[in-house]
Structures are given as C-alpha cells and as structure tokens.
Amino acid sequence: MYITMIASECAPVSKVGGLADVVYGLSRELEIRGNEIEIILPKYDCMRFDHVWDLNIFHKDLWVPWGNDAIHCTVWCGSVHGRKCYFIESHSDDNFFNRDQYYGYPDDVMRFSFFSKAALEFLLQANKHPDIIHCHDWQTGLIPVLLYENYTFQGMTHPRICYTIHNFRYQGVTGIDILSATQLGKPEYYNHPDRLQDNAHPNALNLMKAGIVYSNFITTVSPRHAFEARHTDQGYGLSDTLYAHQGKFGGVLNGLDYKLWNPEVDDLIPYNYTISNLEQKYENKNALRDKLLLRQEFKPIIAYVGRLDVQKGVHLIRHGLFYALEHGAQFVLLGSSPEASINNDFWNLKQELNDNQDCHIEIGFNEELAHLIYAGSDMIIMPSMYEPCGLTQLIALKYGTVPIVRTVGGLVDTIFDRDYSDKPLTARNGYVFHEADYAGIESAMQRAIGLWHSYPDQFRKLVMQGMQYNYSWHRSGQYYLDIYEMIQSK
Numbered sequence: 001m002y003i004t005m006i007a008s009e010c011a012p013v014s015k016v017g018g019l020a021d022v023v024y025g026l027s028r029e030l031e032i033r034g035n036e037i038e039i040i041l042p043k044y045d046c047m048r049f050d051h052v053w054d055l056n057i058f059h060k061d062l063w064v065p066w067g068n069d070a071i072h073c074t075v076w077c078g079s080v081h082g083r084k085c086y087f088i089e090s091h092s093d094d095n096f097f098n099r100d101q102y103y104g105y106p107d108d109v110m111r112f113s114f115f116s117k118a119a120l121e122f123l124l125q126a127n128k129h130p131d132i133i134h135c136h137d138w139q140t141g142l143i144p145v146l147l148y149e150n151y152t153f154q155g156m157t158h159p160r161i162c163y164t165i166h167n168f169r170y171q172g173v174t175g176i177d178i179l180s181a182t183q184l185g186k187p188e189y190y191n192h193p194d195r196l197q198d199n200a201h202p203n204a205l206n207l208m209k210a211g212i213v214y215s216n217f218i219t220t221v222s223p224r225h226a227f228e229a230r231h232t233d234q235g236y237g238l239s240d241t242l243y244a245h246q247g248k249f250g251g252v253l254n255g256l257d258y259k260l261w262n263p264e265v266d267d268l269i270p271y272n273y274t275i276s277n278l279e280q281k282y283e284n285k286n287a288l289r290d291k292l293l294l295r296q297e298f299k300p301i302i303a304y305v306g307r308l309d310v311q312k313g314v315h316l317i318r319h320g321l322f323y324a325l326e327h328g329a330q331f332v333l334l335g336s337s338p339e340a341s342i343n344n345d346f347w348n349l350k351q352e353l354n355d356n357q358d359c360h361i362e363i364g365f366n367e368e369l370a371h372l373i374y375a376g377s378d379m380i381i382m383p384s385m386y387e388p389c390g391l392t393q394l395i396a397l398k399y400g401t402v403p404i405v406r407t408v409g410g411l412v413d414t415i416f417d418r419d420y421s422d423k424p425l426t427a428r429n430g431y432v433f434h435e436a437d438y439a440g441i442e443s444a445m446q447r448a449i450g451l452w453h454s455y456p457d458q459f460r461k462l463v464m465q466g467m468q469y470n471y472s473w474h475r476s477g478q479y480y481l482d483i484y485e486m487i488q489s490k
C-alpha cells in the first residue's frame, strides 16, 4: 500500500509530544511490513536539522493557491532515521513556519490550514496518488474537506483518508475567514451543523469536526479514550459529532517505537541494560544524580517527564513532588508549557527548591535528558486529568521505571495496579489511583515508595514484569492496515 502521513510533528525532527512519536513509529512499522510510506511536514526553522539526512530541494517552485493569490513554496526531501520526509517551506510574508516554536501563535489556524492546502497541492503537482492519506489532529483537519470538496475534481480521486485524533481539547476553532483563505468559499454551505460548524459557537468553524465529518475513518489513540470521547465530557463538545459518525470511529492503542526507546540499544544513556543485567540501570541512576547534582542517598528517584499542561494534572504533579521529598524519595521533573503562568509557577518552584539536593526541576524540552531520566529513575508519575493514550508510561515500563498513574484513557488500557488489579499477580506493572485529588495520588505514591523501601525484591519483580510488557507497534500497525484496507474497499 502507498501511504502518505501528513502531520505537524514527527519524532525526533519536530517534536512537541506523543503525536511526533506516533507519526514516526507507525510509519516505521508500516514500512517494515512492506508498504511505501512518505511523511509530509512543515519546514520549521526550529526543527532538529541534525536528525535529517540528505536534505535536498525536491520541488523548487510549488505555488499554493491562497486567498486571492498564490504563495510560493519550496518542497524539500530528506531522510529522518530512515523515513522519507517532505518538508514544505513557505516563502510567504506571513512567515508561517519560522517562529522559534511549533505552536502558540494567534494565527496557528491559518498556519496549519495553509500547510494542509500546501500538502495536497504538492501531491497534486507531483502527481502522487497515495492509496491512503493518514492525517493527525486539528492541524490537518481540513485535508479531507479540501480533498473531497476540491482536489477530487482536479483528478485526486484515489486516496482515502484515515484521521487520528491525539487530543480532543485542541480543535482549531476559528472564524469563517479560513474559507476564503483556503478558497473553499461557500460559507453558508460549510457553516452548517452537519459540516464544519462548531457545536458550541454557531458563528465559528471547527477543524477537528471537519476531519471527523469528512474522513473515511477516524481513530483516537486508545480504546478507553474512544469510549470517553463518545460518552463523557472528554470529547470536549464533539461527542454528538462522534455519535453521528460512530460507524467509522474507533480506538487503536498507540505503540511504542522500540528502536528509539529501548535501554538495550539507546545511545543517549551511558549504560545500556536489559532485564538480565538490571544492575546497569542503577549506574544510570548514579549518572542522573551526577548530572543533576542530586546527593547519593538510599532513596528512590521519582520523575515526571512531559508537557506541563492542565491536562497532565499540574497541581498533582506539584503535590507529588513535595510528597516524594517528605516521604523518603528524590524527585526529578522535566517539562515545559506554552502557558506563561504555568511555566512561571514551575520557575518559582525551581528557585524555591534550588538548594534541595533531593530535587531537580528542569524547565524546557530536552530529548537527551528525557532518556537519562527514564533510565535512571525508579518511578514516574502521571496524574493526568485526561490522557488519550500516553506514551510516557509505556517508555517508563520499557526502562524498568514503575509508572504511578491515574485511571484515565490509555493509562487504564496499559497500567495494572500491583495491589488491586484483576490481572494475575505476574501481569501487574504499576500503581494506579482514581480520584484527581491529593489523597488519590498520595495513596498510590505511598504504596510505591513503601514497596521500594521495605520490600526491594518485590519492587524489583514489579520492575521486571513491567519490562516484559510488549507495547510495540506490531499489533497496532496491523489494526491500522486493517482500517486502511477496509476504507479502500468501500
């Protein structure tokens, strides 16, 4: 099958969160299975060019119709750790992709709508006719609309579209001026409850809803979250739309790319290890302490790695940090937020704890440090308010770091409580708690820290059980191929 991924992120070249890991990991799995894959991305100035090989101009003059005019673009082609990627560079005065950061600008909707249009225009002009276009999140929600309402009449009749939602909270809600910019026009047609009209704001359009309505199949990233999005407030206003389209909606658990995330071969950690030489993990613990100037103490290291977003339960992360320090553990935090108020809170916390040798707070995005934290920590916390899938807990398992998680979304599908799960004892792999309050997280942390201190052999057993889990892309890759085949045959 010939599959084109179109997304705003791809690991490790342009990564903000799990979306990037999924685009890379799924593409690799599909390619291993003999499919032809290419990935179309924006060419950002802030991307990691050190992860792109043989970057060359592929299409020098791509003119993308936009507003009353056309915008000149150049399409580059390069290899990102073996994946063929096309990068769209726009020469517009709007400077769409040269912003120092990937997201967080008032014109984000325009930027990514332009990217969506440019990606299709590129496929058209390069005479590419993939069997499947797989697009992701609100940033590419207009692609199915543009394809079926516009590009199909220019000869792009072949591709079918799979649309994956990684985060329902960000939907790309926007004014109707996007219709004139993309040349879709016809506001009275598109601003309709059955098409793009936002379910809460009748004068606004919703790009994620557009993706749901117009795609051949929609997935979200775990079976539990598919249920939550349909039946609880976690659909953020789109539950009714999902209901109307439920025949083409399902949950597929994300996999983890064990080529990038495997302590046995990870070259970003000083000591490689497997389940059979677990002692080496504790060399990484020493290395982590040395790097972050934590003192050598007989204590577990508890970590948080991830975006500092309300979604991730920032108040509980903060509480967990103090709980750890007061109950015989050290704490390491790596994260950042586009929201200034959250960032400032954690900067203040960093200052407050500056002299505490049991704690380190690192604000920013740092792939290399993330790997060392997964390898060197004993436990990781994920007290999420909602969590579509979560990759952090899957990475932690592979690195022998026990996840302490809240029972939401993909965390329910992947982590099974050591004391209370209905799984067999030997299949349990972490700690879970239900309520999003201090008592909830404390109950789980207390049990985890207690086991580490009082029953080290049992703790080690739990670590090894977690490492034995296989959450690779193997199974989920097959699910996606089944979906692609199904929508192709319709």
Ligand code: ADP
Pocket (backbone or CB within 6 Å): 016, 017, 018, 019, 021, 305, 306, 307, 334, 335, 336, 364, 365, 366, 367, 370, 389, 390, 391, 392, 393
């Ligand atoms: P989300 O997609 O909601 O951000 P996931 O758990 O699905 O959360 O994926 C998070 C991914 O991003 C993981 O690979 C994690 O290691 C990485 N990550 C998040 N924040 C940072 C950071 N500040 N530095 C390095 N890696 C990070």
